[in-house]
Amino acid sequence: MRIHHHEPLNRKIQVSKVAKVNGQSFTKGQVLKGEILDIQQKNVAIQLANGTHLTATLTKDIELSIGQELLFQVKDASTEQVFLKPMLEEMFNPKDTKMLQVLDEAGVTVNEKNMKLVHELLSRHMPVDKKSLNQMMRLAYKFNDVPLERLLLMLEKDIPVTKENVQHLEQFIHNQNNMKQNILDLSHSILHEATKETQQELIRILLDGQSMENTQQNTVSKGLPNPENPVHEAHITGQENVTNQESISNKEGQIISQENSQHPVEQLTTEQSPKLERILPESVLKDINDTVHTFSNGSKPIPPLTGDMTLEQLEAWVAGLELDEEDKQSLHKTITNKILMAAVDKSVFLSKDALKQPELIKEYYHEIYDKLSQIIQSKEAMGQKNGGLMKHAVKAKQNIEFMHYLNQQYTYVELPFKFSQGLLNSELYIFENKKELKSKGKTDAVSALLRLDYLNLGHLDIYVKKQGHHVECKFYVEDDEKYKRINEHLHKLYKQIDSFGYHMTNISVSKQQDTFQVVEDFLDRKEQAASVKRYSFDMRV
Template identity: 25%
Template sequence: MKLSAYINQLNQNYVENTGAESPSSMEQGLRNGMNAILGKLPGQVISGEVLARDGSDILISLGKNQLLQAKLEGSMSALPGQLLSFQIKNNSASKILLSPLFENLSQDPNVSKALMAAGIPENSVTAGMVKAMMQEGLPINRQSLYQMNRLVSAFPQTDVQTLAQMNRLSLPVTPESIEQFEAYKNYQHQLGESLSDIADAFTQSFQEITGNSGPMQGLAFYKDVLGALLENAKGMESSAQTEQVNQTVIGAKEDAGVTESEGGPLSFLSAEERDELVSHLKQAGIPGSTVSAVSQNRMSGQAILNEIQKLLKEDALPDREAAFELLESRPFKHLLKNEMSRQWLLTPEEVAQEHSVDKLYERLNSQMNRLSQVLAQSARGDTALAKAVSNVSNNIDFMNQMNQMFTYVQIPLKMQGKNANGELFVYTNKKSLAKKDGSVSALLHLDMEYLGSVDVHVSLRNQKVSTKFYLQDDSALDLISQNIDMLNERLARRGYSMNAEFIRRDESENTNVMNEILKQGKNVSVLSGRSFDARA
């Protein structure tokens, strides 16, 4: 029976039990209940008697002629007649969300029986464990309690809610996976930022090693790491040239004052930076042909790095101090960081290419593994670079683990002038699969410099695409709506028709994709044999 129907049925009993003069007192009781919690904030506690419950809907008596109708978070037993305490999770005119507190568990005899059957002592820790399992919809039986208790004992410093959530998502529980899971929950998981950290950590580690062990060790470290970075970049040179040309054309459209000399493969460097780089190359004894090519903007960043790495490997740099100054110079750091971005970030055009994301992760996996080997072999496993590389590797491993159950991927993006981070989560529920209606849903989340947080909810059924764009300000909404025809045309070329909605939301409503996964986790199944055309 629905709660609204139950309230109508309850009217007469309520009037009789409270001595009220008419059923309108029931409505007054609901108004009184709303007034009673009007000033309460999320986190505060209320107590009352459960009058009725239907799924997540609950009706509570807070006191004489004070009734509260609310949503209940979690799956803990709440039966009519029980006196329970609740924490307020949300309190607004449109939605009141309550969460049962730990102490309520002692009133549920099933909890005590389950713990006793599993041979687990009943205390605040195990009660909290059971609450977390209930909230996540995990089975409360001897085997599941025993397994969860082992996890709680093995990781006593980890929030039991985290352990229950990882268990529900069938994720392996290790110190590394816990760290990544909590980073995802706390929105500290962006792969693009972690990759950017590698460039900064490379410079920091180079300085520390040179300062502690001298220039010879510093240059040897640089040679090994640069070799690992360039080892898997073969075959990308042509794409690098194409990217530079594309950037030059785009830049020319934006700035009519651009001259021909400002284009070319080193267009990401200013004229002053390029002149400074040429000066350092000369002082370091780099061959004249290379210096000339850089001076004339005819040599790509990857080609320059290959030349430097070759000279370091052959110990063919006559002036080590000048070589150190070259590697520490501002334009060379800029060049190195740009080359890392080219290898590790995708432009929107590249995302549209088939298998581009797969190839990106193959390259990242290979390079991170190679970097880890180089750092371990040279006893540099405690450097800032080693920690940054480990963080990226663990992040990728964690994504692979999630993809055993869900379709999820991060897409580090290189936009014009700024980088961005994208996340794609594809999900569908078991009911739609059972009906075989062919529908697939997805969430594309973007963190962008100028547009801020952008969410695109997409539903695909047959060849029809329905999209909802959520943005944080009117100017961003206007920009997207003015250019939606471009997306329409691209989808039409792939055989899709599209309907789009544009919705503005507050900045406080940023989407956390892990929370979306947790919400859907109970109903998501592996998309075996199904695909979502993310490139479109």
């Protein structure tokens, strides 16, 4: 091993005279800053940043110089000896000094993991001080199975770091989020788990204020967080379980106010039950009457159901039928399931008419959030905190909460349209950061990506760019058949866009190529979407 003596430090120090530090003061992986005082074969005497002297053993032969300043990593430590690995590829520089200073002031162990944390904070232009570092250390410890990059992304985007939001973020990043499927799972549980005692309660909840035509007159979801308010630190590291409505308040940055959650079951049960004509389309009412006719079995004719009956009157009507008890129960279950399904379809799915009035989409999510909260509260009041119905209601509610927080900086929305309208799944991404728009001022230019899954067309990616009254539109399809079908109808789109007062400057159809990356192409997108990028999605309903 060669030793280079610098003139100012051309002195010999006996290792035996250097104060040793107890090996238990060091941990494996710890990173130390030190100046080399002396070298004897594999033993090295160094002065640490805090002035302490340490004698240690190098893990391999390497050319070093007395007076050289660099980083060492602790490879092993005991009460007798410390083994160090020189980190020559990370020779000391001003950035290292800053990172070590921050870690030292925060009282945090200097190791590769914590150095990486500081580096990531600096690279994202996030605060790097004792408070923020300790906060991140607590989060990293609490969510030790979550990649550091994910936690930092959530903090940077003001998404509360909870177990549920971590899961929803992963689903969002991997194109696995599906609000419509959540609602379908909930609907299935309502049909198969709800007892006779709770079915009417669920129908009332689903239909309470459900009419989209009257949303402007209704007061809904008063407790949604104010988009202008930042997410409180207490919320970032706070409770993971957001289903306990009694402990939720606006002051804590949570979702729904206590005033809006007082005794929902008592309020609902005192209301008059809705009439069937409000719930059931004529086709469903006819289907029910056809079913009723099969139960008559050629005996005395059963009078048909009418739309002006209430749910209570329906109960009395079934009870008064001249059928044996088993047939009555079977008929009651059949009718109730049809009513529940109609109530779900009517109240928890969007109509395409909402696209003509975008404010209805916002009101839709306010309403569906309230309905889910009431279902959860109702089940809790009945002591039914487990089961698929509760699980799917909580999951759908948490999905809306995650979407709400995401929309503080971005514009992203899932549009769960009714199946009868042929649209299986739909998502809208708008490529603007709301915080940047506030600082730069509004612009009439907007770029968006609309993802659609149609029953007959399969998957479509539609990129739209609008500048004033000029529109550019590009379709990306899966195969030649879809390519041909879309091209055949482009002239209709031209006319439709023109009828809205816009001029279509360019429209084209291409096959999909690249895969859309949620983080790189949406959440961390730095530049304006000036050019069309070809996106495709792997997720299917």
